[in-house]
Amino acid sequence: MPHHAGLVKWVQEVAALTRPAAIHYCDGSDTEYETFVDLLVESGTVVRLNEEIKPNSVYARTDPDDVARVEDSTFICSVKENDAGPTNNWMDPDKMKATMTKLYDGCMRGRTLYVIPFCMGHIDAAEPKFGVEITDSAYVAISMRIMTRMGAEALAAMEATEASFVPALHSVGMPLDDPTDDVPWPCNDVKYIVHFPEERMIWSYGSGYGGNSLLGKKCYALRIASVMGRDEGWLAEHMLILKLTSPEGRSYHVCAAFPSACGKTNLAMLEPTIEGWSVETLGDDIAWLRFGEDGRLYAVNPETGLFGVAPGTGMDTNPNAVAAIEGGNSIFTNVALTADGDVWWEGMSRSAPPNLTDWKGRPWTARGGPEGGRLGEKAAHPNSRFCTPIEQTPILSKDYNNPAGVPVDAIIFGGRRQNTIPLVAQSRSWSHGVFMGATCSSETTAAATGAVGVLRRDPMAMLPFIGYHVGDYLAHWIEMGNSTTHDKLPKIFYVNWFRRDADGRFLWPGFKENSRVLKWVVERIEDRVGVIDTPAGMLPQPGDLDVTGLDITDADLAAVIGYSPTEWADELPRIRRWLRSLGSKVPVEMDDELWLIAEAMARRP
Ligand SMILES: Nc1nc2c(ncn2[C@@H]2O[C@H](COP(=O)(O)OP(=O)(O)OP(=O)(O)O)[C@@H](O)[C@H]2O)c(=O)[nH]1
Ligand SMILES: O=C([O-])CC(=O)C(=O)O
Ligand SMILES: [Mn+2]
Numbered sequence: 001m002p003h004h005a006g007l008v009k010w011v012q013e014v015a016a017l018t019r020p021a022a023i024h025y026c027d028g029s030d031t032e033y034e035t036f037v038d039l040l041v042e043s044g045t046v047v048r049l050n051e052e053i054k055p056n057s058v059y060a061r062t063d064p065d066d067v068a069r070v071e072d073s074t075f076i077c078s079v080k081e082n083d084a085g086p087t088n089n090w091m092d093p094d095k096m097k098a099t100m101t102k103l104y105d106g107c108m109r110g111r112t113l114y115v116i117p118f119c120m121g122h123i124d125a126a127e128p129k130f131g132v133e134i135t136d137s138a139y140v141a142i143s144m145r146i147m148t149r150m151g152a153e154a155l156a157a158m159e160a161t162e163a164s165f166v167p168a169l170h171s172v173g174m175p176l177d178d179p180t181d182d183v184p185w186p187c188n189d190v191k192y193i194v195h196f197p198e199e200r201m202i203w204s205y206g207s208g209y210g211g212n213s214l215l216g217k218k219c220y221a222l223r224i225a226s227v228m229g230r231d232e233g234w235l236a237e238h239m240l241i242l243k244l245t246s247p248e249g250r251s252y253h254v255c256a257a258f259p260s261a262c263g264k265t266n267l268a269m270l271e272p273t274i275e276g277w278s279v280e281t282l283g284d285d286i287a288w289l290r291f292g293e294d295g296r297l298y299a300v301n302p303e304t305g306l307f308g309v310a311p312g313t314g315m316d317t318n319p320n321a322v323a324a325i326e327g328g329n330s331i332f333t334n335v336a337l338t339a340d341g342d343v344w345w346e347g348m349s350r351s352a353p354p355n356l357t358d359w360k361g362r363p364w365t366a367r368g369g370p371e372g373g374r375l376g377e378k379a380a381h382p383n384s385r386f387c388t389p390i391e392q393t394p395i396l397s398k399d400y401n402n403p404a405g406v407p408v409d410a411i412i413f414g415g416r417r418q419n420t421i422p423l424v425a426q427s428r429s430w431s432h433g434v435f436m437g438a439t440c441s442s443e444t445t446a447a448a449t450g451a452v453g454v455l456r457r458d459p460m461a462m463l464p465f466i467g468y469h470v471g472d473y474l475a476h477w478i479e480m481g482n483s484t485t486h487d488k489l490p491k492i493f494y495v496n497w498f499r500r501d502a503d504g505r506f507l508w509p510g511f512k513e514n515s516r517v518l519k520w521v522v523e524r525i526e527d528r529v530g531v532i533d534t535p536a537g538m539l540p541q542p543g544d545l546d547v548t549g550l551d552i553t554d555a556d557l558a559a560v561i562g563y564s565p566t567e568w569a570d571e572l573p574r575i576r577r578w579l580r581s582l583g584s585k586v587p588v589e590m591d592d593e594l595w596l597i598a599e600a601m602a603r604r605p
Pocket of ligand 3: 238261285
């Protein structure tokens with residue numbers, strides 16, 4: 001039994017409310033994992049994959065209505081409504097607690113309450129960030145084991161100092177009065193993903209999907225941590241971290257923020273196509289950025305696993321992710337199952353293997369669709385995921401486990417835009433870089449429920465993850481830039497791999513070829529190439545972007561890297577309207593940058 005008084009008391013309170021049949025404190029051991037998998041096999045939630053092909057791995061199919069983050073049901077319940085800002089759903093915390101307490105009342109009947117002590121970031125960090133998730137899902141428990149530093153070690157470190165922790169309560173919301181009533185994927189139509197920023201507390205109900213239920217990830221490491229960062233002078237960001245080494249052996253660290261399903265995992269594990277360059281991975285989704293004593297910004301990845309989009313992950317796009325997955329020890333969700341007990345998804349190989357079972361459990365027919373389903377339906381859900389220990393990445397940087405993190409040389413923002421945004425642009429200054437991040441936009445993907453392909457602004461790729469007022473968040477970014485000398489700050493860039501021609505064809509091959517853009521970024525850091533200053537930012541000069549050996553026409557290249565005055569004439573009013581819609585907390589620097597761009601456009605027809 002743990003002796004952390006605060007923890008024991010909280011577990012007792014939750015148990016009194018939710019009335020589970022049993023309580024289990026997770027130690028994170030291999031035996032415990034085996035027990036949980038056995039239970040999940042018995043309840044039909046997972047099947048074990050073929051031990052020869054995917055050792056120690058399982059496959060889960062969710063309820064077809066529980067496949068992504070539910071942004072409409074995600075709330076920031078700050079005490080004051082204005083502290084949640086215009087981009088978050090808000091409800092009065094007392095009202096929300098009353099509503100959810102009713103839902104939690106008896107919600108774990110017939111199930112086991114699992115207590116998962118965990119640490120986001122390194123347990124021996126200067127100020128370790130602890131959390132404890134209570135959940136009634138063993139699927140969540142085995143996923144948290146991959147994604148976080150959890151179990152006995154985290155608990156011991158917490159107990160050593162009676163450290164405070166973020167309490168994170170999760171229930172699938174399906175009590176069992178008769179065990180034979182259980183379903184493979186218990187969940188509830190009513191879903192709430194709720195954050196109490198002042199109390200640093202998370203309540204989640206009704207969903208078992210990763211982004212809604214693995215509360216260390218988006219809920220803690222982004223929404224709650226962004227509030228901690230505001231108060232303590234650091235940043236919690238939706239960013240990958242990579243280390244890039246040039247043929248001369250000089251290394252640089254790059255953080256990049258792209259919205260969900262817009263290429264972070266792919267870039268983080270990139271295999272450069274240009275001679276002599278190499279990439280090592282440090283993180284693929286979340287970065288915590290703090291100033292070191294030398295005044296530089298340092299990044300750590302608070303997670304220990306990859307929770308990656310499966311479709312599109314294949315040998316030709318991301319061989320390092322494939323290698324990590326081949327290592328086994330993984331949980332696959334909503335992909336397709338092969339006849340020999342392996343997994344498959346669109347983009348893994350050119351054609352589907354025979355006798356597939358799709359993500360809804362339907363046999364896959366030779367005509368290329370599920371039995372009883374529509375032609376053209378995918379075998380794997382577009383937001384299907386692999387959950388794999390990051391340590392299995394063949395190109396993991398040796399600094400991944402360094403509690404102090406790595407110094408950041410460049411920050412890249414990106415989005416998924418068919419037009420307007422050039423392949424790569426550098427910011428003229430820190431505040432122009434913050435402006436680029438702030439006005440970043442993207443066409444929506446399947447990572448959240450709702451329509452796909454709709455253009456929305458996604459500041460720093462954090463729109464669904466900022467735990468407070470977006471205006472205060474942008475001001476915090478500006479302040480971070482003012483807390484050190486200009487030359488120590490990372491350079492800021494803005495990229496777009498997704499620009500298309502009039503026929504909808506991607507103009508840029510992307511994936512591994514994005515190494516050519518990283519090379520240009522390094523050449524800018526080293527001040528070896530010049531730029532063309534445009535309203536869209538500082539763009540590569542003709543001939544500077546290395547396209548040796550690349551199959552791209554001059555016309556396509558010009559179109560993908562170029563500034564389009566007509567497209568920007570449409571864009572500028574959209575940006576202005578959007579900034580206005582955020583209200584008066586937006587820092588004045590954003591208006592200044594907008595004005596500078598408008599000026600430049602007027603000068604340069
Ligand atoms: N056209 C094109 N598609 C890309 C590129 N990089 C990634 N993609 C596609 O974008 C999708 C998502 O890529 P990921 O790297 O998994 O995205 P992510 O940002 O890590 O997503 P989250 O885990 O949801 O935060 C996949 O379907 C990829 O095939 C690129 O350079 N060009
Ligand atoms: O949270 C999730 O569901 C997965 C993810 O990384 C994202 O959506 O950005
Ligand atoms: Mn993500």
